Amino acid sequence: MNAAIISIGDELLIGQVINSNAAYIAERCNLNGIDIKNILTVGDDIDDIIASFDKYFPECDILITTGGLGPTHDDITRTAICEYFSTKLMENADVKENVKRILALRNIKWTSAADNQSLVPEGCKVIPNKHGTAAGMVFEKGNKYLIVMPGVPFEMKSMVDDFLIPFFKSLNPTQAISHRTLNTTGITESALSDLLGDIEQLTSGASLAFLPAPTGVKLRITHKGYDNQEVLIKLNEIENKIRDKVGNYIYGAEDEDIENIVGNLLSKNDLTIAVAESCTGGLIADRITNVSGASKYFDRGVVTYSNKSKIELLGIPEGLITKHGAVSREVAEAMASGIKNGSHSNIGISTTGIAGPSGGTNEKPVGLVWIGYSNNKITFAEKFLFGDDRLRTKIRASQAALNIVRKKLLGI
Amino acid sequence: MNAAIISIGDELLIGQVINSNAAYIAERCNLNGIDIKNILTVGDDIDDIIASFDKYFPECDILITTGGLGPTHDDITRTAICEYFSTKLMENADVKENVKRILALRNIKWTSAADNQSLVPEGCKVIPNKHGTAAGMVFEKGNKYLIVMPGVPFEMKSMVDDFLIPFFKSLNPTQAISHRTLNTTGITESALSDLLGDIEQLTSGASLAFLPAPTGVKLRITHKGYDNQEVLIKLNEIENKIRDKVGNYIYGAEDEDIENIVGNLLSKNDLTIAVAESCTGGLIADRITNVSGASKYFDRGVVTYSNKSKIELLGIPEGLITKHGAVSREVAEAMASGIKNGSHSNIGISTTGIAGPSGGTNEKPVGLVWIGYSNNKITFAEKFLFGDDRLRTKIRASQAALNIVRKKLLGI
Numbered sequence: 001m002n003a004a005i006i007s008i009g010d011e012l013l014i015g016q017v018i019n020s021n022a023a024y025i026a027e028r029c030n031l032n033g034i035d036i037k038n039i040l041t042v043g044d045d046i047d048d049i050i051a052s053f054d055k056y057f058p059e060c061d062i063l064i065t066t067g068g069l070g071p072t073h074d075d076i077t078r079t080a081i082c083e084y085f086s087t088k089l090m091e092n093a094d095v096k097e098n099v100k101r102i103l104a105l106r107n108i109k110w111t112s113a114a115d116n117q118s119l120v121p122e123g124c125k126v127i128p129n130k131h132g133t134a135a136g137m138v139f140e141k142g143n144k145y146l147i148v149m150p151g152v153p154f155e156m157k158s159m160v161d162d163f164l165i166p167f168f169k170s171l172n173p174t175q176a177i178s179h180r181t182l183n184t185t186g187i188t189e190s191a192l193s194d195l196l197g198d199i200e201q202l203t204s205g206a207s208l209a210f211l212p213a214p215t216g217v218k219l220r221i222t223h224k225g226y227d228n229q230e231v232l233i234k235l236n237e238i239e240n241k242i243r244d245k246v247g248n249y250i251y252g253a254e255d256e257d258i259e260n261i262v263g264n265l266l267s268k269n270d271l272t273i274a275v276a277e278s279c280t281g282g283l284i285a286d287r288i289t290n291v292s293g294a295s296k297y298f299d300r301g302v303v304t305y306s307n308k309s310k311i312e313l314l315g316i317p318e319g320l321i322t323k324h325g326a327v328s329r330e331v332a333e334a335m336a337s338g339i340k341n342g343s344h345s346n347i348g349i350s351t352t353g354i355a356g357p358s359g360g361t362n363e364k365p366v367g368l369v370w371i372g373y374s375n376n377k378i379t380f381a382e383k384f385l386f387g388d389d390r391l392r393t394k395i396r397a398s399q400a401a402l403n404i405v406r407k408k409l410l411g412i
Numbered sequence: 413m414n415a416a417i418i419s420i421g422d423e424l425l426i427g428q429v430i431n432s433n434a435a436y437i438a439e440r441c442n443l444n445g446i447d448i449k450n451i452l453t454v455g456d457d458i459d460d461i462i463a464s465f466d467k468y469f470p471e472c473d474i475l476i477t478t479g480g481l482g483p484t485h486d487d488i489t490r491t492a493i494c495e496y497f498s499t500k501l502m503e504n505a506d507v508k509e510n511v512k513r514i515l516a517l518r519n520i521k522w523t524s525a526a527d528n529q530s531l532v533p534e535g536c537k538v539i540p541n542k543h544g545t546a547a548g549m550v551f552e553k554g555n556k557y558l559i560v561m562p563g564v565p566f567e568m569k570s571m572v573d574d575f576l577i578p579f580f581k582s583l584n585p586t587q588a589i590s591h592r593t594l595n596t597t598g599i600t601e602s603a604l605s606d607l608l609g610d611i612e613q614l615t616s617g618a619s620l621a622f623l624p625a626p627t628g629v630k631l632r633i634t635h636k637g638y639d640n641q642e643v644l645i646k647l648n649e650i651e652n653k654i655r656d657k658v659g660n661y662i663y664g665a666e667d668e669d670i671e672n673i674v675g676n677l678l679s680k681n682d683l684t685i686a687v688a689e690s691c692t693g694g695l696i697a698d699r700i701t702n703v704s705g706a707s708k709y710f711d712r713g714v715v716t717y718s719n720k721s722k723i724e725l726l727g728i729p730e731g732l733i734t735k736h737g738a739v740s741r742e743v744a745e746a747m748a749s750g751i752k753n754g755s756h757s758n759i760g761i762s763t764t765g766i767a768g769p770s771g772g773t774n775e776k777p778v779g780l781v782w783i784g785y786s787n788n789k790i791t792f793a794e795k796f797l798f799g800d801d802r803l804r805t806k807i808r809a810s811q812a813a814l815n816i817v818r819k820k821l822l823g824i
Contacts (some may be wrong), residue, residue: 010621013447014634016623019451022431023430023431038426041422043449070624071602072601105798105799114602285696286692289693290803298716306711308710309755313714355704358704
């Protein structure tokens with residue numbers, strides 16, 4: 001089966017917004033056996049939207065649109081659909097109920113805009129919007145489907161995950177396609193490729209993609225066939241071969257983040273953690289607390305940006321900072337043991353570094369980060385060089401810190 | 413004048429690469445008076461590429477393609493062009509010279525691939541490639557232009573900046589166009605629309621777009637005309653009308669984030685800030701420290717997730733938590749004044765709430781957040797309801813907290 005994506009919005013045509021929505025949808029379609037033939041961006045113009053339906057609805061099995069579903073005058077996708085299908089907008093009780101729910105959650109009064117958001121074209125099936133007022137819609141005509149979603153990324157993504165993927169699977173029940181993503185960190189793409197060696201020469205039906213990001217390289221294995229069981233067995237074989245060669249670098253699979261993995265390990269071992277951050281500025285605590293239920297194992301964090309705060313909150317001797325500098329092995333170790341002891345936690349971790357863009361020297365360049373770890377038996381710090389981009393250095397340092405905790409908890 | 417962009421490459425259709433090239437080109441076109449009517453992504457398929465030329469070359473003044481100019485078998489843009497214009501590939505001396513230069517720089521031997529990279533379709537004007545072997549090309553036919561560029565971002569960008577923008581200016585020396593983006597927070601898209609009222613009915617040449625995100629709604633004004641000075645005056649008039657009606661919600665313009673605005677205000681007023689976070693879990697400190705130079709006004713932050721940490725790090729009386737609960741006005745205020753006093757900062761801010769997904773009650777539902785503020789004269793807390801998504805609640809709460817600081821510093 002094939003599909004086309006129509007991204008609607010002037011903000012895309014003037015280049016103010018990069019079309020990451022289309023990539024998200026395209027990837028999910030592709031992973032579920034739907035080939036994307038074209039991605040088209042059109043403006044907030046009713047004739048252009050209808051012209052795009054005219055061209056792509058007959059050509060494809062599935063046409064997917066995003067954008068233009070808000071309550072303001074430049075949101076005209078529903079009007080275009082009514083014109084294209086010669087139908088009209090009707091109030092939908094479920095949609096109205098959802099608009100009420102969302103407005104109540106946000107403590108917002110009902111206005112004429114909310115009335116408008118409660119209307120959908122007659123004859124559509126509604127895709128519920130968990131996170132916003134704009135309803136998604138499915139239209140079926142002659143075994144073809146028009147799927148309409150909002151352009152707000154998190155609203156669209158939740159519709160794709162909760163509705164679209166199960167819908168694709170129901171359309172194409174005989175094809176077997178399986179994927180597995182293994183998430184690595186602490187190793188570059190080329191070093192991974194070298195270590196994997198001849199695993200890269202895969203058997204027919206299988207493919208391996210390297211997907212690099214600041215948190216690490218993801219390895220995505222894909223296997224296609226006609227029998228689910230057989231495809232899964234082959235996929236597992238390839239996964240096992242990869243784990244044999246680079247297993248220690250793999251922290252998780254699929255959408256697992258390292259903060260989830262570390263959280264599970266802490267829970268399972270009945271341990272608690274606390275963090276003392278300088279150059280990461282709160283990002284490690286932020287990531288740990290992104291995990292629902294983190295309060296079970298996360299007691300506290302401190303962001304000790306100034307030297308004074310390192311002394312006052314962590315009990316670091318002023319002389320240690322004077323002697324070695326705030327960015328040093330010694331201070332990183334003292335921060336990790338200081339937060340561990342002060343918080344009565346089992347584990348303390350710390351970061352101190354030069355995030356940049358200024359403040360670097362020949363001896364201590366921008367991107368230098370010391371990461372400290374302390375438990376009841378051992379305290380140590382590791383040195384990293386993360387490059388000259390401030391925000392990327394924060395992300396890489398937070399990932400490396402959580403990876404040290406993971407490795408210690410696993411004893412690897 | 414108008415244009416369309418054709419992005420060529422299978423990697424875009426499977427969602428492995430986000431199409432940031434098209435946004436780059438679209439923005440540069442738009443800022444130089446060329447309206448982008450459509451952006452189309454097609455795969456590495458000769459029929460699809462030719463079909464896209466068939467559709468868009470007659471429709472537009474300018475057709476811009478990127479991708480498919482490499483030396484491998486899936487790079488077929490030049491072949492498609494030859495077929496479309498009924499012409500053939502010819503060796504070009506300048507292009508060959510550039511290929512030699514690039515290979516020498518990279519210490520690579522001349523191969524048949526290099527011979528191939530020296531060919532361009534007959535009748536084209538060459539756009540030099542500073543950074544790679546793939547030549548750019550311009551074809552003119554009946555006052556229409558086909559512009560062909562490589563898909564490697566830095567090669568394409570340098571062609572846009574060095575060749576395309578001067579070319580556009582030469583085509584259209586009289587048109588004037590200006591944009592302004594005003595970033596709001598603390599108000600919904602529909603409430604903004606209601607407040608703006610008849611401003612939405614803009615005079616000829618002007619348009620207004622609403623761009624919503626978890627941090628707030630951006631308002632983008634566009635004005636076109638024939639005189640730069642006049643267009644700017646009209647743009648300023650619209651901006652002033654908008655500021656008259658919703659000015660207090662506007663925290664910045666263009667790409668400014670609220671953490672930059674707050675950072676500037678703190679610097680300018682020679683003030684320091686410290687944060688005590690519960691439900692935002694470090695995100696406010698993380699955002700404050702994303703700004704380079706934040707150490708001038710940010711001393712420290714604490715992430716007091718447990719009640720014990722609130723008592724130990726902020727000096728909150730245990731009885732206050734027992735009486736009102738950790739998520740309460742009283743505790744938010746005590747956290748804000750506690751961190752202000754403990755850190756010797758001028759301002760303290762705090763968050764305490766129920767990020768969810770569990771832990772909510774009828775009285776204190778998921779999404780409830782109290783945000784505290786304290787300076788040397790006043791301490792108060794505000795109540796918010798941010799909905800049921802944990803990560804979004806963290807983002808919205810961090811934005812609202814920084815917005816309270818902004819408003820207090822501005823006295824609004």
